[in-house]
Amino acid sequence: MISTDIDTLVIGGGVVGMSIAYGLSKAGERVLVLDEGDDAFRAARGNFGLVWVQGKGEERPDYARWSMASVLRWSSFAQELTAANGIDLELQQIGGLQFFLDEDELRAYVRKLENLRAAVGDYPFEVLDPVALKQLSPHIGPEVVGAVYGPRDGHVSPLRLLRSLVQRFHTLGGILRNGVRCEQIDHRADRFHVQAGGQEYVAGKLVLAAGLGNRTLGPMVGLHAPVAPNRGQVLVTERMQPFLRHPSGHVRQTGEGVVQIGDSKEDVGFDDRTSIDQLAHIAHRARKYFPLLDGANVVRTWGALRVMTPDGFPIYEESRQCPGAFLVTCHSGITLAAMHAGPLADWIRGAAEPAAISTFKAERFHVQVHADGQ
Amino acid sequence: MFKSMLTASEDQRADIAILVDGKTIRARAGESLATALLNAGVVPLRHTPVSGSPRAPFCLMGVCFDCLVEVDGRQNVQSCMVQVHAGMQVRLPDGARHVGDPA
Numbered sequence: 414m415i416s417t418d419i420d421t422l423v424i425g426g427g428v429v430g431m432s433i434a435y436g437l438s439k440a441g442e443r444v445l446v447l448d449e450g451d452d453a454f455r456a457a458r459g460n461f462g463l464v465w466v467q468g469k470g471e472e473r474p475d476y477a478r479w480s481m482a483s484v485l486r487w488s489s490f491a492q493e494l495t496a497a498n499g500i501d502l503e504l505q506q507i508g509g510l511q512f513f514l515d516e517d518e519l520r521a522y523v524r525k526l527e528n529l530r531a532a533v534g535d536y537p538f539e540v541l542d543p544v545a546l547k548q549l550s551p552h553i554g555p556e557v558v559g560a561v562y563g564p565r566d567g568h569v570s571p572l573r574l575l576r577s578l579v580q581r582f583h584t585l586g587g588i589l590r591n592g593v594r595c596e597q598i599d600h601r602a603d604r605f606h607v608q609a610g611g612q613e614y615v616a617g618k619l620v621l622a623a624g625l626g627n628r629t630l631g632p633m634v635g636l637h638a639p640v641a642p643n644r645g646q647v648l649v650t651e652r653m654q655p656f657l658r659h660p661s662g663h664v665r666q667t668g669e670g671v672v673q674i675g676d677s678k679e680d681v682g683f684d685d686r687t688s689i690d691q692l693a694h695i696a697h698r699a700r701k702y703f704p705l706l707d708g709a710n711v712v713r714t715w716g717a718l719r720v721m722t723p724d725g726f727p728i729y730e731e732s733r734q735c736p737g738a739f740l741v742t743c744h745s746g747i748t749l750a751a752m753h754a755g756p757l758a759d760w761i762r763g764a765a766e767p768a769a770i771s772t773f774k775a776e777r778f779h780v781q782v783h784a785d786g787q
Numbered sequence: 788m789f790k791s792m793l794t795a796s797e798d799q800r801a802d803i804a805i806l807v808d809g810k811t812i813r814a815r816a817g818e819s820l821a822t823a824l825l826n827a828g829v830v831p832l833r834h835t836p837v838s839g840s841p842r843a844p845f846c847l848m849g850v851c852f853d854c855l856v857e858v859d860g861r862q863n864v865q866s867c868m869v870q871v872h873a874g875m876q877v878r879l880p881d882g883a884r885h886v887g888d889p890a
Binding site for chain 1: 836837852861862863882883884885886887889890
């Protein structure tokens with residue numbers, strides 16, 4: 414069977430792919446999403462759920478601007494979804510905290526944020542001493558020497574977000590095919606022919622949002638995605654009475670009371686298992702932040718693979734060789750979901766490219782060949 | 788609702804007392820707390836923190852985590868995985884794990 418009545422094919426049904434698919438279908442496009450099976454590495458099912466801006470993009474202020482714009486857009490993005498389908502995303506944007514156990518590390522971090530403020534302009538943050546921190550987070554442990562409060566940071570339930578996007582996409586007439594692996598893409602006569610799961614799908618536009626899969630899919634349409642896995646491990650506790658209002662990069666309490674504790678950054682290839690030494694390290698640090706976690710029961714642990722480019726920043730690119738093919742990869746699919754469903758989807762539909770992402774092209778990873786000295 | 792398969796005279800284990808929310812319950816030394824609670828008709832043991840649905844011992848082998856109670860001050864212990872002892876203080880949970888006051 415050949416499906417031809419589609420405007421855009423999106424490869425990848427995670428939060429990145431579904432945010433774009435939602436944005437496109439909301440604008441009236443007929444969209445079909447091809448998603449792999451549950452044996453795929455699913456970053457969207459394993460991530461931490463921060464909607465976060467503080468500390469991001471020192472080396473690349475465009476990334477700070479793009480993240481800030483998304484964080485500011487998030488509440489209307491969430492309201493729009495919830496108004497349509499009633500799913501509470503547990504979005505809280507009441508400010509986030511970055512904790513420090515070491516004075517030098519805190520000072521270095523504050524310098525970094527000052528650089529970001531100088532580059533970005535509108536960049537609020539506040540440095541808290543232990544007394545001020547205890548007012549904001551009364552259960553904080555005595556070993557924490559200070560924190561940085563970012564009023565625009567927050568968190569959300571990433572699983573509820575994914576479910577909400579999928580449901581809304583269906584309601585808007587979108588089609589999601591699960592359990593199909595994209596094997597081959599051909600571009601001929603301005604159409605993309607995608608072979609997946611024994612079927613051919615045809616559309617005028619193609620969005621590659623397949624996470625680590627973009628590495629092999631990109632070259633089929635003249636795009637380049639040198640992404641590699643980076644493992645993070647996470648622990649979650651039993652439900653606890655609310656004690657932690659403000660999320661942090663390492664500890665947050667969900668709307669239902671679970672305390673989610675992360676994370677590691679490990680270069681271990683395509684291995685999403687957990688390891689006792691990393692989990693112990695993560696738990697030990699969380700216990701310093703919040704000593705009351707000492708007796709809590711951990712009910713689940715897992716590993717998941719971040720999708721990382723060599724410099725950690727996204728790629729948003731349209732193929733020159735095959736116009737109409739777009740590649741999207743980033744490691745902050747939750748934070749950036751509001752931009753992906755809005756301005757990014759608009760760009761894919763033909764609007765001008767958002768200024769903040771014009772430098773996020775894969776050519777920055779190409780080896781520079783200089784004439785002099787050759 | 789539940790009854791031991793042994794009659795009182797057949798059961799050779801010592802008869803002991805434990806406290807559940809301050810009330811004395813008879814148990815047999817060495818049996819699991821979950822079976823002692825079932826025997827005494829203490830059902831349900833708790834209600835889940837989010838939906839409030841009732842829970843009682845289910846798998847009796849440490850897997851389902853439905854039989855959680857507080858034992859001698861430790862919260863959310865699997866009652867099927869601990870043996871009763873004389874004077875054991877048991878409290879039935881009310882909602883999610885308590886966190887106490889800030890230090």
